[in-house]
Amino acid sequence: MSSDGRKRVLVIGGGFGGLFCARALGGANVDVTLLDRAAGHVFQPLLYQCATGILSIGQISRSLREELVHHRNVTTLLGEAVELDAEARRVTAMRPDNTQFSVDYDVLVVAVGMQQSYFGREEFAQWAPGMKTLDDALSIRQRLFCAFEIAETLPPGPERDSFLTFAVCGGGPTGVELAGQIREMATRTLANEFHSIEPEDARVLLFDGGDRLLKSFAPAMAGKAARILQELGVELHLGVHVTDVRRDGVTVTPKSGGAAEEYATRTVLWTAGVEAVPFARTVAEVLGVSADHAGRIAVAPDLSVPGHPEIFVIGDLVGRDNLPGVAENAMQGGLHVAASVRRDLKGEARRNFRYRDLGSAAYISHGHALLQAGPIKLTGYLGWLGWGFIHIAFLTGLQNRFSTVGTWLSAIARARRTDRTFILGSAASKEPYTW
Template sequence: MDERHRVIIVGCGFGGLSAAQRLKDVDAGVTLIDRRNHHLFQPLLYQVAMSVLSTADIAWPIRHLFKDRKNIRTILGEVVGVDTQRREVDLASGATLGYDTLVLATGSTHAYFGHDEWAVHAPGLKTLEDATTIRRRILLAFEQAELDPDPDRRRALLTFTIIGGGPTGVELAGTIAELARETLRGEFSRFSVDEVRVVLVEAAPRILSGFSEKMAGYAERKLESLGVEVWKGQPVSECGPKGVTVGEKMLESRTLVWAAGVEASPAAKWISAPADKAGRVEVEPDLSVPGHPEIFVIGDTASVSMPNGDPVPGLAPAAKQQGTFVGDLLRARLTGGTEPERFVYHHRGSLATVGERDAVVEMGWFKLKGRLAWLLWGVAHIYFLIGTRSRFTVALSWFWTYLFSRRSARLITQRDALSGKPPEGEETRAVDEAPPGAQVSEVTR
């Protein structure tokens, strides 16, 4: 039996990946557990949904990332519980794994504010499956509009509604508008792409609440110049197969996308830990669980406050910083070094695109908008991608789209294409375009 210190990291998102990377060459047995076999670069997930990038551009097999790390074991499995007394992790397969130190980096999922039934009609965007589902629905809406002779049904098919005015909602709304009016122009004969209607719904008084009012106002004006309707100040009260109700107003729309909120994974219930309203574990300053110094919670699963009392935002840089902190703490603990006492979040800035050629950037006092901001946004995202091939193919795809408004991953691959959903009881695959020799991610739904 392996008598080394046993570290289990559940979840290989930004936080889990960063923690594992910091444990290089440490005399410990590290086990990574994830429900999927790939690490996903979520900030660019909406570009898969919008046919700009393929899945292989933003996802990498976890085993490949750690193939040269002999102290790391990777397991494809789903954690369903934790026994804190016996220090064991329970898997859905029935297997149990013992740990000495446990790191929970299980992320978050969509929050429908008590209306989980809306998920069928308004999918969110967290996984590759979500992205390919949304892409299929959007592209099929155009195909069905080409076939439908009824002008009212066609109008509903050509109305796309994004619920939530944060960065994801703004990026989706702007990109759908440009997809319709630039990429698809001239490809359909029964309707004009000028008939396409894109509506962004935000319950708060303004969009992009994490940005300054000036930058949020610029983004809203830019969206409107692209043809996006921005509805503010009224919450969604109903989502259904025919559309969405905002306040008391019914909007007929066959394609809805949810970008309004998230809730944490059930990790707090697994370990019976105190949690906030969103289900995030309320951790100690060193990101450990109260009463359990051997358990750490990071990323979207953790409720962490900054020195001024504001919550640490649920962003990829925050998760990376937390993963790095915990990895360094464990390294110090296992090697006899000095353990850091408190996690301190360093906010590097906020970025959001508005369409394919515009963005807003805020980094402290430094604020930038327009095409220069878009270039900075692009450089920042390419820098954080994994591997030269991904950086090259993403940059090439953006350059191609920027010059010619063409998208390389605009394929509908599901068999039951006209219905917009897979046949009852059958498995379907969403396989994207990828450069020759690339590792293509096949997602079985």
């Protein structure tokens, strides 16, 4: 308890789950601390638009401190949770300068999400960035635009071709969005800007192990998405595993056996899988709870950890009822746990979490998106409008919403991308990107 006898709620992670939980506890008779290793909430569904130069990182993120400033009982702290002492009810966190501090809690909400998984081939990450953070988006933006710039300076031949070949691994919504956007960049934005190369000739290869793209969508919708991508010039390679990623290419092996194929490329993007972040694995280990192969934690029906009613897990990390790794599940989980904390204060019984599936959407290309919500299945322009409406509705911050709509309208009218600036090193890692 804090000195004035109020319960201390520690929420770790300021993504969709953690932010919705902390906001919903605003004004409650508890002291809330929101701890995140980044200082801002990131709207991950639009990361690919930052990566491809449509939106700026400022338009899809918002300072957590600013977002929560009006909730006087909520404090935000910058730090990465690294240790959990469940007996002492204390979490140790690392500051950006690698020094440590600790935060005590009465109620703990673990909302740290997932990270990209390379299925045990961590060495791929050096050549194939994933797409989970603002750093990733900026790294991809640099690689994409730089590849065209480098190609412009090379004589015609295999090396130049490899800079104009882009491999996207993973045919879920993020892979589809990225592949479509790279072709749109090449054919709409960059088409008339170069003298030596023809950006329209850029090859975009999309690899997936399944027999179709977008498995979370109805087969007919996914089929339509595949046709649109192919019309745009994306080369689909289904039923294959990417078995090697190197500085200058990828190896792809058919799932059904047969000869592996090599593709020369200098840009590989990885969206193929996710796994729990390291702190989530620490939580499961310390509490002795089971987790699935990706590290999702098994929780009780009210989202608390079995044997630890004071610890909740929400969002992508929940390993129960095959809940989907989508923003809506995290937001609903955050609201549910906040309601449970308020019920505990009033001495009322907790309720079980019930996820309400409100549907999903995926962007394919200019004028084409999929929107699936119960019996409603929209594609083409209608899907595109619905997709835009949903994304604006959930973007954090009024200013971000207005500026994003403005940027989209300008991009539609003039086929321009206004955020093409990239740096030639990673400020965060203090190392240059590797090529």
